[in-house]
Amino acid sequence: xxxxxxxxxxxxxxxxxxxxxxxxxxxxxxxxxxxxxxxxxxxxxxxxxxxxxxxxxxxxxxxxxxxxxxxxxxxxxxxxxxxxxxxxxxxxxxxxxxxxxxxxxxxxxxxxxxxxxxxxxxxxxxxxxxxxxxxxxxxxxxxxxxxxxxxxxxxxxxxxxxxxxxxxxxxxxxxxxxxxxxxxxxxxxxxxxxxxxxxxxxxxxxxxxxxxxxxxxxxxxxxxxxxxxxxxxxxxxxxxxxxxxxxxxxxxxxxxxxxxxxxxxxxxxxxxxxxxxxxxxxxxxxxxxxxxxxxxxxxxxxxxxxxxxxxxxxxxxxxxxxxxxxxxxxxxxxxxxxxxxxxxxxxxxxxxxxxxxxxxxxxxxxxxxxxxxxxxxxxxxxxxxxxxxxxxxxxxxxxxxxxxxxxxxxxxxxxxxxxxxxxxxxxxxxxxxx
Amino acid sequence: xxxxxxxxxxxxxxxxxxxxxxxxxxxxxxxxxxxxxxxxxxxxxxxxxxxxxxxxxxxxxxxxxxxxxxxxxxxxxxxxxxxxxxxxxxxxxxxxxxxxxxxxxxxxxxxxxxxxxxxxxxxxxxxxxxxxxxxxxxxxxxxxxxxxxxxxxxxxxxxxxxxxxxxxxxxxxxxxxxxxxxxxxxxxxxxxxxxxxxxxxxxxxxxxxxxxxxxxxxxxxxxxxxxxxxxxxxxxxxxxxxxxxxxxxxxxxxxxx
Numbered sequence: 001x002x003x004x005x006x007x008x009x010x011x012x013x014x015x016x017x018x019x020x021x022x023x024x025x026x027x028x029x030x031x032x033x034x035x036x037x038x039x040x041x042x043x044x045x046x047x048x049x050x051x052x053x054x055x056x057x058x059x060x061x062x063x064x065x066x067x068x069x070x071x072x073x074x075x076x077x078x079x080x081x082x083x084x085x086x087x088x089x090x091x092x093x094x095x096x097x098x099x100x101x102x103x104x105x106x107x108x109x110x111x112x113x114x115x116x117x118x119x120x121x122x123x124x125x126x127x128x129x130x131x132x133x134x135x136x137x138x139x140x141x142x143x144x145x146x147x148x149x150x151x152x153x154x155x156x157x158x159x160x161x162x163x164x165x166x167x168x169x170x171x172x173x174x175x176x177x178x179x180x181x182x183x184x185x186x187x188x189x190x191x192x193x194x195x196x197x198x199x200x201x202x203x204x205x206x207x208x209x210x211x212x213x214x215x216x217x218x219x220x221x222x223x224x225x226x227x228x229x230x231x232x233x234x235x236x237x238x239x240x241x242x243x244x245x246x247x248x249x250x251x252x253x254x255x256x257x258x259x260x261x262x263x264x265x266x267x268x269x270x271x272x273x274x275x276x277x278x279x280x281x282x283x284x285x286x287x288x289x290x291x292x293x294x295x296x297x298x299x300x301x302x303x304x305x306x307x308x309x310x311x312x313x314x315x316x317x318x319x320x321x322x323x324x325x326x327x328x329x330x331x332x333x334x335x336x337x338x339x340x341x342x343x344x345x346x347x348x349x350x351x352x353x354x355x356x357x358x359x360x361x362x363x364x365x366x367x368x369x370x371x372x373x374x375x376x377x378x379x380x381x382x383x384x385x386x387x388x389x390x391x392x393x394x395x396x397x398x399x400x401x402x403x404x405x406x407x408x409x410x411x412x413x414x415x416x417x418x419x420x421x422x423x424x425x426x427x428x429x430x431x432x433x434x
Numbered sequence: 435x436x437x438x439x440x441x442x443x444x445x446x447x448x449x450x451x452x453x454x455x456x457x458x459x460x461x462x463x464x465x466x467x468x469x470x471x472x473x474x475x476x477x478x479x480x481x482x483x484x485x486x487x488x489x490x491x492x493x494x495x496x497x498x499x500x501x502x503x504x505x506x507x508x509x510x511x512x513x514x515x516x517x518x519x520x521x522x523x524x525x526x527x528x529x530x531x532x533x534x535x536x537x538x539x540x541x542x543x544x545x546x547x548x549x550x551x552x553x554x555x556x557x558x559x560x561x562x563x564x565x566x567x568x569x570x571x572x573x574x575x576x577x578x579x580x581x582x583x584x585x586x587x588x589x590x591x592x593x594x595x596x597x598x599x600x601x602x603x604x605x606x607x608x609x610x611x612x613x614x615x616x617x618x619x620x621x622x623x624x625x626x627x628x629x630x631x632x633x634x635x636x637x638x639x640x641x642x643x644x645x646x647x648x649x650x651x652x653x654x655x656x657x658x659x660x661x662x663x664x665x666x667x668x669x670x671x672x673x674x675x676x677x678x679x680x681x682x683x684x685x686x687x688x689x690x691x
Contacts, residue, residue: 247497317530318534318536320528320530320534321535321536322546323492324490324523324527324601325546325550325600325601326521326522326523326524326550326551326604327520327546328520331550335550340537
């Protein structure tokens with residue numbers, strides 16, 4: 001203490017000897033200039049921050065605006081009024097004959113495509129059948145199955161219009177189609193309806209008949225496989241590396257490898273999936289199973305890294321407290337460390353899963369770019385995924401696919417939002433209040 | 435020299451503790467019995483906490499830590515391969531420097547130990563254990579109406595008493611306290627000291643403290659450590675009024691520390 005005081009006194013003496021002892025002038029011109037400069041710096045920083053936020057908001061608004069402007073039309077379809085004189089067209093089918101267990105056989109024997117073609121050409125002339133989309137006959141069949149009473153009288157049914165007509169009605173189309181639209185509109189024979197086919201159907205060559213359900217289901221199944229594999233493996237790897245593994249060269253190397261793995265371009269994982277799962281193990285091409293496995297390889301390192309950080313951030317005092325009353329290391333991990341780390345792990349998982357959901361390249365490599373006309377029934381069936389479907393539709397020349405692409409993007413974004421919302425809900429549920 | 439007693443709870447013989455190459459504790463032999471509170475005092479870095487943590491093998495979790503010599507609990511070597519470390523830590527409880535309740539309810543904090551060791555047959559018995567542990571820790575009156583509240587919502591002193599309740603809920607034989615009052619204000623400290631006084635005789639208590647007045651107030655026997663060596667060990671009154679060693683005398687009179 002005494003030594004310390006001495007040295008302080010000596011320093012003071014020396015300072016007094018060399019520095020002019022005039023008091024600081026806090027109100028002087030130099031000081032005022034400094035203050036003004038400081039305020040200016042504050043204002044500059046605030047302005048730059050505001051500009052940055054405004055710019056990013058603008059980009060987001062632009063994206064949403066164009067997406068919704070284009071995409072919402074994709075959920076609508078143009079419908080043409082067609083008159084069906086069912087008693088004449090079906091040569092006297094009764095409501096009873098198309099109800100009950102034999103309904104399917106009767107409907108199959110009725111040649112509905114022929115009936116539709118006949119009805120349209122009666123009303124709109126020889127070119128009439130070109131007004132409707134190829135799926136119109138299936139729609140009529142569905143209507144009859146849902147409501148057999150229709151068959152007993154004359155009906156006006158609204159059937160989905162063919163793609164070029166659809167485009168011409170919604171916006172600018174080809175001159176010939178525009179003319180047809182004008183003619184039909186005069187007869188009040190066109191209207192807009194909600195496109196249920198888009199939500200329930202699968203890919204088709206005709207843009208007015210395509211649906212997103214097959215790709216959505218494919219994505220759902222792929223994500224399920226990815227989550228089921230990447231989450232437990234990732235979490236256990238993180239826990240083991242943080243809580244059990246000895247700290248040595250080997251674990252250092254593993255850590256570096258995992259960090260590098262998280263940065264590997266996704267197409268490399270696609271090639272790996274192609275070489276290992278398809279060529280070596282002979283798993284079915286283009287299936288949700290292989291897609292999920294490949295994406296799990298890609299997602300796992302992300303979960304491991306996030307999981308390790310979350311586990312690391314659990315205060316050591318909690319571990320000591322549990323060990324101190326005789327909890328075994330496994331009990332410490334599962335009763336205390338894991339519950340406290342779970343919110344962080346879930347955040348990491350959702351980042352990895354969101355990336356996997358939007359991933360296209362690796363799925364192309366394992367053949368998920370095939371034309372899938374019906375939803376996959378199992379994990380080994382040929383399937384496609386939402387981003388791949390978007391990629392495929394954006395490549396189509398037919399004008400009708402433009403809005404379908406945007407609509408598919410909206411569906412993908414909603415899927416993503418749903419996934420994030422679920423993760424946030426789970427995180428808040430497990431979050432411990434300190 | 436009062437280094438041995440007739441019926442020791444814990445007795446250590448020629449204990450050395452190493453962190454890697456560094457020797458943190460050099461040749462320490464001490465006996466601790468049930469009837470007295472034993473205080474470890476000494477300047478920072480003298481090894482008193484290290485020695486305390488070797489008594490329930492908490493040093494096992496530190497990479498490179500190594501213990502030589504014998505540490506006997508009821509005559510049984512705690513570093514023998516036959517000793518189950520989980521059971522040892524249930525028998526030798528610990529209270530840490532910073533209050534560290536689990537981020538769970540007050541009830542779950544106290545019930546955690548009995549649950550993992552299967553000490554209660556049913557809900558009623560567990561309730562009983564929780565109540566008696568909280569009562570012994572002098573906390574029951576303050577928390578009995580809010581057992582569902584988070585343990586971390588209590589004040590610092592209450593948290594530390596909760597940690598003591600958590601330790602005694604598993605019915606230990608020894609309680610190790612590692613500077614339990616260093617993060618507390620004087621009033622909370624006084625409550626903890628009273629509590630230690632009440633617990634004396636039911637458990638063998640060892641307390642590490644920086645505060646010499648505290649050692650004088652709560653303990654009957656005191657061990658003075660310096661640079662990893664046990665300098666002096668004896669009756670607290672003896673150490674503080676008539677130390678045999680000059681280094682002890684210099685320390686308690688505030689010459690260094």
